[in-house]
Amino acid sequence: MSVHHFNADADPEEIRRRLDTDGCAIIDDLANPALLDALADQVAPYVDGSATGRDDYDGRHTRRTGALIARCPAARPLVADPLVVDVVGRFLDRASTFQLHLTQLITIEPGETAQKPHRDQMAFDNFDFPVDYHVQCNTMWALTDFTAENGATHLFPGSSGVDDETGLALEEARAEMRRGSVLLYDGKVLHGGGANTTATVRQGVNITYAVGWVRQEENQYLACPPEVARELDDDLLRIMGYRQGAFALGYVGDQTDPLAALRGRADKVLTVGQFAETSTNYREFASDLPAD
Numbered sequence: 001m002s003v004h005h006f007n008a009d010a011d012p013e014e015i016r017r018r019l020d021t022d023g024c025a026i027i028d029d030l031a032n033p034a035l036l037d038a039l040a041d042q043v044a045p046y047v048d049g050s051a052t053g054r055d056d057y058d059g060r061h062t063r064r065t066g067a068l069i070a071r072c073p074a075a076r077p078l079v080a081d082p083l084v085v086d087v088v089g090r091f092l093d094r095a096s097t098f099q100l101h102l103t104q105l106i107t108i109e110p111g112e113t114a115q116k117p118h119r120d121q122m123a124f125d126n127f128d129f130p131v132d133y134h135v136q137c138n139t140m141w142a143l144t145d146f147t148a149e150n151g152a153t154h155l156f157p158g159s160s161g162v163d164d165e166t167g168l169a170l171e172e173a174r175a176e177m178r179r180g181s182v183l184l185y186d187g188k189v190l191h192g193g194g195a196n197t198t199a200t201v202r203q204g205v206n207i208t209y210a211v212g213w214v215r216q217e218e219n220q221y222l223a224c225p226p227e228v229a230r231e232l233d234d235d236l237l238r239i240m241g242y243r244q245g246a247f248a249l250g251y252v253g254d255q256t257d258p259l260a261a262l263r264g265r266a267d268k269v270l271t272v273g274q275f276a277e278t279s280t281n282y283r284e285f286a287s288d289l290p291a292d
């Protein structure tokens with residue numbers, strides 16, 4: 001079994017369907033090469049300063065470099081990539097909103113061994129999410145080529161809906177892809193970083209998204225301080241969490257919308273009508289309510 005590859009002009013609904021069945025998919029050559037060059041330059045000083053992992057899971061030869069929105073302006077268009085955001089919104093459509101979960105450059109250095117296969121949703125305190133409820137949708141943008149030798153991510157396509165993998169003959173695949181391609185994978189699919197047997201690093205920009213009602217893995221309000229956040233576009237800020245998650249999560253003070261608060265205004269949070277437009281579930285709930 002292999003990871004299905006799409007072209008950069010693929011239909012987002014087809015990509016979403018592939019995520020539903022396989023739990024993973026690759027979009028080839030989506031990133032602008034000049035943007036990646038800029039990102040590589042901007043992140044380089046921080047990579048040397050990021051410690052290697054403390055255990056085999058974190059990776060003793062792996063460096064994880066976060067706060068990419070604040071540190072690397074070139075990471076911002078990746079976070080807000082229109083095709084990715086479209087697919088993520090479709091994939092997480094059981095929730096009324098989604099938000100950025102983390103930004104992390106993962107540098108796998110020569111000599112690293114393979115990471116234990118895991119499901120990323122374990123980060124939510126090992127909560128037993130229903131098989132058909134997706135709490136997160138992840139991306140891994142290839143900043144270097146991803147090869148079987150340098151540590152391309154291992155994945156077990158189709159493992160997302162499987163509660164107990166013991167006794168199942170799951171077939172392993174590798175996310176081999178060119179620089180600029182992006183792997184999408186859900187929070188339930190078994191996967192892990194690969195061993196790097198080459199003499200050069202493997203670098204992937206891990207940008208993940210979660211439904212709007214959970215805590216973010218990387219705290220976006222501190223990782224990107226308000227003085228930097230104020231310079232960013234509203235659309236990017238909403239993705240980062242400057243909007244209400246679900247019905248009443250994340251307001252400021254007197255029910256002020258978080259984006260308004262950042263901009264120094266006091267607008268109230270979204271009304272039922274505005275909220276309903278963004279939410280399948282809420283629309284059903286709100287149909288019993290009087291119009292506002």
Ligand SMILES: O=C(O)CCC(=O)C(=O)O
Binds near residue numbers: 106120151152192204
């Ligand atoms: O680096 C990779 O390819 C995957 C890393 C990973 O799955 C993780 O750290 O959760």
Ligand SMILES: [Fe+2]
Binds near residue numbers: 118191
């Ligand atoms: Fe992972």
